Amino acid sequence: MPAFANGHDHVRGVPPTALAAFDLPLELWLAQMSGPPACDPFLIAAAALGRQALSGCGSIMVHYTRPQDPTRIVQELKVVASAARAVGVRVAIAPALRDINALGYAVDEQVLARLPPAARAAIKERLLSRPPGSPAEQVQLVDEVALQVEGPLVDVQYGPYGPEWCSDALLTAVAEASARNERRVHMHLMESKVQREYLDARYPGGPLRFLDSIGLLSPRLSIAHAVWLRPDEMDLLAKRGVSVSINTSSNLGLRNGMAPVAELYRRGVPLAQGLDGFSVDDDDDAFRELRLNYMLHRGTGFEQGMPLSALFHAACHGGRRIVTGDDGAQTLLQVSAPADFMVLDRAALAQDLVLDVDDEMLVALRATKASMRHLFVDGREVVRDGELQGFDLPALQAELMAQVRHGAPAYRDWRQVTAAWAGTLREVYMGALHRS
Numbered sequence: 001m002p003a004f005a006n007g008h009d010h011v012r013g014v015p016p017t018a019l020a021a022f023d024l025p026l027e028l029w030l031a032q033m034s035g036p037p038a039c040d041p042f043l044i045a046a047a048a049l050g051r052q053a054l055s056g057c058g059s060i061m062v063h064y065t066r067p068q069d070p071t072r073i074v075q076e077l078k079v080v081a082s083a084a085r086a087v088g089v090r091v092a093i094a095p096a097l098r099d100i101n102a103l104g105y106a107v108d109e110q111v112l113a114r115l116p117p118a119a120r121a122a123i124k125e126r127l128l129s130r131p132p133g134s135p136a137e138q139v140q141l142v143d144e145v146a147l148q149v150e151g152p153l154v155d156v157q158y159g160p161y162g163p164e165w166c167s168d169a170l171l172t173a174v175a176e177a178s179a180r181n182e183r184r185v186h187m188h189l190m191e192s193k194v195q196r197e198y199l200d201a202r203y204p205g206g207p208l209r210f211l212d213s214i215g216l217l218s219p220r221l222s223i224a225h226a227v228w229l230r231p232d233e234m235d236l237l238a239k240r241g242v243s244v245s246i247n248t249s250s251n252l253g254l255r256n257g258m259a260p261v262a263e264l265y266r267r268g269v270p271l272a273q274g275l276d277g278f279s280v281d282d283d284d285d286a287f288r289e290l291r292l293n294y295m296l297h298r299g300t301g302f303e304q305g306m307p308l309s310a311l312f313h314a315a316c317h318g319g320r321r322i323v324t325g326d327d328g329a330q331t332l333l334q335v336s337a338p339a340d341f342m343v344l345d346r347a348a349l350a351q352d353l354v355l356d357v358d359d360e361m362l363v364a365l366r367a368t369k370a371s372m373r374h375l376f377v378d379g380r381e382v383v384r385d386g387e388l389q390g391f392d393l394p395a396l397q398a399e400l401m402a403q404v405r406h407g408a409p410a411y412r413d414w415r416q417v418t419a420a421w422a423g424t425l426r427e428v429y430m431g432a433l434h435r436s
Helices: 026-032 041-053 070-087 108-114 117-127 135-149 168-181 193-202 207-213 231-240 248-253 261-266 286-297 308-324 359-366 393-406 408-430
Strands: 004-009 057-064 090-097 154-156 185-189 221-225 243-246 271-273 341-344 372-377 380-384
Touching: 004 041, 004 221, 004 243, 004 271, 004 286, 004 308, 026 193, 026 408, 041 057, 041 070, 041 393, 057 070, 057 185, 057 308, 057 372, 070 090, 070 135, 070 154, 090 135, 090 185, 090 308, 108 117, 108 408, 117 408, 135 154, 135 168, 168 185, 168 207, 193 207, 207 231, 231 261, 243 261, 243 308, 248 286, 261 271, 261 286, 271 286, 271 308, 286 308, 286 359, 308 359, 393 408
Parallel strands: 004 057, 057 090, 090 154, 185 221, 221 243, 243 271
Antiparallel strands: 341 372, 372 380
């Protein structure tokens, strides 16, 4: 069958559960996930991309939001690209761009004023000491990254973090640059209820209308999450050809709710499946994510939701469109076409069948990454007999975890700071200061 394509990810080499970061609303979780132990970026990216390859992902959208060293982002992303090539998967790397709201949506000063002095000083030193570059400088940085890392199987996109973290000037600069050079754009949008409230207050005419007015909504744009979209906004996305990555496990895990997937499908919005580094079993298994999406979005009772065939299209071709701009749907297994496919052990899935079961249904109901025997990307065998071919993934992950544990004492100290930060954010958001 066609290889999966992960429409939104952050290459988290260390799962959030390993860092005791779970069961929190998104805004508090983001604070808790800041400042993890510093590790070799090659190990981080190779571990995350390697695990996804083992679950059938041949193409992966990398929204690079947490660099190990922001002062050396070009060099770091060269390393990330080398990790992708070592694994053998296609990637699009979108360096995250942001210039406002470092601590919370429109509440930085309120947060700082409410923090204990020690936590305030630590946050100022770690998070606020380096001012963001101008919009022009940030766009230019992405273009420089592209010159350094683009090549076979590796593309670069503009990656505004999301409207909550970008000034109007930065969003406009990205839209203008994308229109000028046709570079694709990837960003978060409408992930949480608090984000919806903040953006409604910031844009009385509607946040999607503003993004459309500056030319950002186009087939070059893909967005992640889209949990809190309204019907008219879905129609606008469909009209402009904007792709949406649905990241169901992440949305549920971070208490954001469920994206209106069936409604997005009915209104003609191009869809993809994303793992977001937060899969349902913390194991980057795209097959389990497919099953979760099928169970949740197939419809209730006699109501028809998203058809299984459409869900497979999203999981395989929709994500590829986000990564490459081409869904590959018309070029599968043809002479001279890019050979991106996987081979599953159907006999193991069907060993007890009494009556015939459609292959799509069999995969949707039973398959896991253990069912996949081979993955080919661009004609190269990336996974053989369930093992990654580019390097020894278990040994690499062991080295990565040794580095994480070496940095754990400092991370525990920082978590005391983030606990105070998260507690203050809870007060600020529950007091609706982000809407003022």
